[in-house]
Amino acid sequence: MLNQYMDQIETLGLNLFFALIFFFIGMAIHDVLKQGKVPKFGRYIVWLVLFLGCAGFVAKGIIQMTWEGSGVG
Template identity: 75%
Template sequence: MLNSHFEQLETLGLNLLFAGVFFLIGMSIRDVLKQGKVPPFGRFIVWLVLFLGCAGFIAKGVIQLFWEGTGLS
């Protein structure tokens, strides 16, 4: 296997790991919100912050792919 294949597998594994971590964080937050009987506005704020964190991570990945594709990095 070539070095580039190892790098691609490493990147894919890391992205899947982060997706799994975000999923587990979401499940634990859901459980805490349910057990704590948090009002709807509070739930909205918590999920908004979690979504923005995920969106920032995805945006970083897209920007990184774009920059690598154009040869900037």
């Protein structure tokens, strides 16, 4: 039974791994910004870039799921 769901388990594990990596990157950036006493505008720019990176990753996953579901990919 486990062999039937191996692809789904691998996909879920990989997505959770990437989410964990994004979390750790966010925590590291937060620490650097805090210790470097970066102005508020600079912090907003850094978080915007980080958010756009995460949003791109999520959009890629949604597009990939949609295409695979419809038989394109």
